[in-house]
Amino acid sequence: MNKLLVWYGELTTRQNLAKRGLLFLGAGMLWLMVFLVLPGLVLIAVSLITRGAYGQLEWIFTIENYKRLAGFSLFGWTADYIIIVFRSVWVAFMTTLISVVLSYPLSFFIVARPPRSRYFWLTLVIIPFWTNMVIRTYAWFLILAPELPLAKLATFLGFIPAGSPLYPNSFAVYLGMVSMFLPFVTLPLYASVERLDWTLVEAAQDLYASRVRVFMQAILPQTLPGLSVGIILTFVPAMGMFVVPDLLGGSKYMLVGNLIQQQFGASRDWPFGAAISIGLMVLTMISLQLYRRRSKEIEFI
Amino acid sequence: MKKPSPLITVVALATVGFLYLPLVAVAVFSVNATRYGLVWRGFTLDWYIKLFQNEFILEAAWNTLVLAVVSTIVATILGTVLAVGMDRFPWSRKANTFLDLVLHIPVVIPDIILAAALVVAFGLLRFASSVFEPGLLNMIIGHITFQISFVALVVRSRLVSIGRDVEEAARDLFAGTPYLLWRVTLPLLLPGIVAGAMLAFTLSLDDFVISFFTAGPESVTLPLFIFAAVRRGVTPQIHALSTLVVLITVILIIGMERFTRK
Numbered sequence: 365m366n367k368l369l370v371w372y373g374e375l376t377t378r379q380n381l382a383k384r385g386l387l388f389l390g391a392g393m394l395w396l397m398v399f400l401v402l403p404g405l406v407l408i409a410v411s412l413i414t415r416g417a418y419g420q421l422e423w424i425f426t427i428e429n430y431k432r433l434a435g436f437s438l439f440g441w442t443a444d445y446i447i448i449v450f451r452s453v454w455v456a457f458m459t460t461l462i463s464v465v466l467s468y469p470l471s472f473f474i475v476a477r478p479p480r481s482r483y484f485w486l487t488l489v490i491i492p493f494w495t496n497m498v499i500r501t502y503a504w505f506l507i508l509a510p511e512l513p514l515a516k517l518a519t520f521l522g523f524i525p526a527g528s529p530l531y532p533n534s535f536a537v538y539l540g541m542v543s544m545f546l547p548f549v550t551l552p553l554y555a556s557v558e559r560l561d562w563t564l565v566e567a568a569q570d571l572y573a574s575r576v577r578v579f580m581q582a583i584l585p586q587t588l589p590g591l592s593v594g595i596i597l598t599f600v601p602a603m604g605m606f607v608v609p610d611l612l613g614g615s616k617y618m619l620v621g622n623l624i625q626q627q628f629g630a631s632r633d634w635p636f637g638a639a640i641s642i643g644l645m646v647l648t649m650i651s652l653q654l655y656r657r658r659s660k661e662i663e664f665i
Numbered sequence: 666m667k668k669p670s671p672l673i674t675v676v677a678l679a680t681v682g683f684l685y686l687p688l689v690a691v692a693v694f695s696v697n698a699t700r701y702g703l704v705w706r707g708f709t710l711d712w713y714i715k716l717f718q719n720e721f722i723l724e725a726a727w728n729t730l731v732l733a734v735v736s737t738i739v740a741t742i743l744g745t746v747l748a749v750g751m752d753r754f755p756w757s758r759k760a761n762t763f764l765d766l767v768l769h770i771p772v773v774i775p776d777i778i779l780a781a782a783l784v785v786a787f788g789l790l791r792f793a794s795s796v797f798e799p800g801l802l803n804m805i806i807g808h809i810t811f812q813i814s815f816v817a818l819v820v821r822s823r824l825v826s827i828g829r830d831v832e833e834a835a836r837d838l839f840a841g842t843p844y845l846l847w848r849v850t851l852p853l854l855l856p857g858i859v860a861g862a863m864l865a866f867t868l869s870l871d872d873f874v875i876s877f878f879t880a881g882p883e884s885v886t887l888p889l890f891i892f893a894a895v896r897r898g899v900t901p902q903i904h905a906l907s908t909l910v911v912l913i914t915v916i917l918i919i920g921m922e923r924f925t926r927k
Contacts, residue, residue, distance in 0.1 A: 371755065372829050373836025381754055384842070388750025389764070392743040392813055396767050399810045400779070403786035404770075407778075410785050421788075466680045469669075473677030476669045485681075487922060492684045495914050498873050498888045499907040502895040503687030506694060511703045543684055596773070604775025607873060611895065621777050628784050628878065641781040648774055 411638035419632035429639035445623070445640075452620040453647065455609075456602035459541040460595055463549040466542070467594065470550050471557040486554065493547035501540050501611050505529070508536060532614030540608040545601070549594035556590025596655050600648050620644050688911060695904035712905035722890065722906060728801060729886040732876070733869040736808035741862040743809070744816025749850070751817070752824040768818065771811040780878035783807050787879065800881035807875040812868060816861035823857025856924075863921045870914070 366377050414424045433449075435441050474485045492500060508515055508530035515530040530536060560583065568582040584591075606621030613619070620640060627637025669677075695713070699706035716722055751764050771779060783803070790797040797803060835849045873888045880889055887910060894903050 373833035374842075378755070385750055385754030385756065388746050388754070390750075392747025392750070392817065393764070393767070395743055395809065395813060399783070399786070399806055400770060401767065403779075403782035406786045406789060407782040466676070466683075469673040469676040470680045472669050472673050483922075487918065488681055489684070490918055490922075491915055492688070494867055494871060494918055495688070495911055496871055496873065496888050496891075496907075498892045498895070499691065499910060500687060502891070502899065502903075503691045503907070505895070505899055506690040506703065507687055509703050543687065546680070546684060600773060601775050604777040606777055607892070621775075624777055624781055625878075628781060634785055634788065637781060638785060641778050644775060645778055648778075652773060 407638045407641060410635055411642050413635050415633050415635045419634070421634060429636045430643075432636060433639050433643055448618055448623055449620055449643065449647075451617075452603050455537065455541060455619060456599050456605075458538065459545055459602045460549070460598045462538070462542045463546045463598055464553075464591065464595065466546060467550040467553045468557075471554040474554060475557050475560075489547050489550050489554075492543070493551060497544060497607050498611075500544060501608050504536060504540050504543075504612060505531065508539075531612050532616055534613065534617045536612035537609050537617050537619075540612045541602060541605065544605070544608055545598040548597040548601075549591075552590040552593040552597065553587060554590070556587040560586050592655050596652065599651055603647060603651075604644055691904045691911075692908045695901060695908045697901060700901065712901040713909075715902055716905050716909070719902070721885070722887075725885045725887050725890040728884055729870065729888075732801065732804055732808060732886060733866050736805045736812055736869050737862055737866045739805075740809045740812030740816050740865050741858060744813045744861060744865075745820050745854070745858050747813065748817040748820035748824060749846075749854075752821050753829075768814050771814040772818070776811070776872070776874040777878075779811060780807070780875050783810070783875070784878050798881060799879055799884075801884040803879040803881075804876050804884060804886075807879045808869045808872060811872075811875065812865040815868060816858075816865050819861035819864060820854065820857045823854055823860075827853045859924065860921070863917070863924070867914070867917055867921070870910075870917075 366379055368375060368377055370376075371381055410421065411429055412425050412427065414422045414426055414428065416422045433445050435443055435446050470489070474482055474489075477485055506512075510516075510519075510527050510529050515524065515528075518524050518530050519526050519528075524530060564586070565578060565582045568578045573581065603619075604621050604624075605619060606625050609617055609619040609622050610625070613622075620643075624637050624640050624644070627633045627640065631637075694703065696708050696710065697703075697705055698709040698711070747768075751761070751768075756764070783806075787797045787799070787803055831853065832845060832849055835845050840849065873892065876886055876889055877892070880886070885893075887906070891903060891907060891910075894900070
């Protein structure tokens with residue numbers, strides 16, 4: 365076991381290497397174990413216990429929290445929570461879809477710029493990517509204010525009473541979500557579009573392929589790596605988003621994120637909050653699994 | 666390269682407009698002289714001046730800075746050492762898969778799950794020590810937890826790209842381990858470490874969810890302050906504050922771009 369070996373120019377033993385390696389891994393891994401893995405396990409444990417009358421934790425094991433999430437309550441079955449979960453998945457799906465549809469023209473546009481201004485346009489997409497989400501969300505308050513054309517148009521069409529803003533409602537949530545996540549799709553997609561082999565596109569056109577066919581068979585397969593990363597980067601965090609629905613959806617359009625926040629805030633029902641979080645985690649893992657093979661092909665960071 | 670059709674150009678420009686319309690609106694109304702409503706009453710910088718007289722905002726700005734600086738320093742050190750530990754030693758396939766999995770958790774899960782897990786864990790740790798009362802220290806711990814992953818991933822990709830030839834050459838020339846790390850690996854790795862630290866710093870400034878869940882009444886940061894203020898009703902002062910935050914973000918991004926492109 366203690367055989368000497370040469371490890372990149374160093375004469376050492378496997379044991380020595382392992383010792384030094386552990387020294388390097390130690391601090392970081394210990395941190396991740398204590399503040400990431402352990403809290404994750406605690407979250408699972410707490411999702412299986414009971415909430416006391418004053419919001420304290422009582423270590424009586426039960427699956428009541430999960431049953432509640434599935435809709436079973438003292439007063440029979442209700443679909444309330446199920447609806448919120450499905451709505452979150454649906455909103456995340458639509459947000460991803462709209463972002464993808466808008467990202468393709470944007471990426472093609474940026475790629476076609478001359479190299480100097482290409483960086484300018486790319487930076488224009490990167491800035492919102494890094495701008496604080498609270499600011500980017502509440503900024504829609506201004507655009508949707510009653511004094512401005514959008515709300516006036518909606519009033520004219522009879523959607524909202526005169527003098528009221530165009531939020532909170534589902535439309536505002538979609539606006540906020542798409543503007544929040546659009547750069548998450550555009551940036552990885554752009555990385556793929558930049559490397560696109562245009563000769564294949566030209567060949568398809570020369571052979572009289574229709575526009576749809578050119579896209580489906582010449583462009584889509586080539587941009588799939590970037591597109592997959594963009595979809596994951598959007599769909600997964602969009603399911604757990606809580607700022608946008610909280611500010612732009614109000615109580616009318618709650619998502620899972622709001623439900624979780626409510627349990628840890630006003631309701632002070634940690635076990636139920638933990639159960640919803642685990643539910644969201646399961647949804648996340650399912651969606652990651654669906655895309656796992658594809659996303660391995662590209663490093664995003 | 667193909668020239669895009671006019672339709673693509675129009676949709677692309679409209680999309681960029683869609684991204685910037687809200688931010689431009691905030692900037693415009695931050696210099697509007699009216700206090701209520703959205704009617705244009707002339708240009709003023711009053712809201713910016715008042716910002717610097719508001720002690721709550723100054724305190725929030727200070728908290729934000731302390732949080733970002735402290736967590737970035739700790740996460741950069743831990744993340745860098747962790748990346749070297751993962752990349753430069755002969756771990757078994759199984760060990761590598763496990764390390765990789767743990768490292769990717771904060772990157773892929775929705776941040777609200779990490780926030781919920783931290784709330785629960787801190788809640789239980791509170792029985793052991795009052796250190797874990799909600800507050801700045803807890804926020805720093807939370808931020809470090811997700812920053813480590815990003816730093817380690819960035820530094821590790823730099824480790825892979827610089828290869829091991831130079832290190833091997835140094836070993837052949839009888840460099841000891843401390844000398845090798847300090848005089849060979851670290852200088853080569855520095856661009857990666859700086860890029861990782863900048864990413865971590867921006868992530869900390871950008872974070873809302875982790876802070877929101879772990880903050881105490883004494884540890885309000887700028888995003889938390891803006892969120893609370895917005896729920897009470899937006900004011901021009903908030904627009905001014907937000908505009909400043911966006912400007913700082915822009916400066917950081919341009920700095921980061923300059924640095925990483927060279």
